[in-house]
Amino acid sequence: MPSNTKVEVRRSPRRRRTVSAYRDGDTTVVLVPATFSRAEEKRWVDQMLRKLEAKEGRRRPGDRELRERAVELAERYLDGGRLPDSVRWVDNQNTRWGSCTPDTGTIRISRRVAGMPSWVVDYVLLHELAHLYIPHHGRDFWDLVRRYPKAERARGYLEGYSAGSRSEGCAHAAEDDDLGEDEVALEE
Known part of the structure; x- marks a missing residue:
């Protein structure tokens, strides 16, 4: 992940099982269920950041x-x-x-x-x-x-x-x- 990227985690009481992430300028927003423990949140945030990087890497030409x-x-x-x-x-x-x-x-x-x-x-x-x-x-x-x-x-x-x-x-x-x-x- 680029060093200038900030991560914002948003907990939602409506979310039950889904996690999603997107870029908003220089901030990465990760949406997680409010019921997640801090350990689950960290694991999912790390996983979603890796997925976003992989997706963007495929999109960005060298x-x-x-x-x-x-x-x-x-x-x-x-x-x-x-x-x-x-x-x-x-x-x-x-x-x-x-x-x-x-x-x-x-x-x-x-x-x-x-x-x-x-x-x-x-x-x-x-x-x-x-x-x-x-x-x-x-x-x-x-x-x-x-x-x-x-x-x-x-x-x-x-x-x-x-x-x-x-x-x-x-x-x-x-x-x-x-x-x-x-x-x-x-x-x-």
Whole structure:
């Protein structure tokens, strides 16, 4: 389980035998029957955390799959003229969804995006791929990004996710996100 994940156990008098768990932002919520002993609760919480991790691990692509997807998107929406040299997940971007260094063709995507819907991951990738062509956020840049049919929907999703995180008192450490002057990032 990621070290920044909190666990909240909710006991329900209506539950008799079922246990369930889900992610709510950076919190894992585990629902257990109110009749469970503390030992049963701990055993089930541990088991549910392992199950969630396994499920999410199957859903999250690795760096190789992420690069392959980036290449597919570049070819489909950006005519494949500029392909990234490197695309990888990173753990140190807490206020950015992704970043790009156009000079080296390097794209980094925050691991926080990994659990989001695939069309949102695709948008973040396409946004960073567009920086390989245009390093700033001018009109030409946004014209490229809008080639992705779900661009506005994905931007709305990310904005809503950010607003929800802030409203729950989620703090982000900007010092973790140092970028060089030749790097461009998609920020929250």
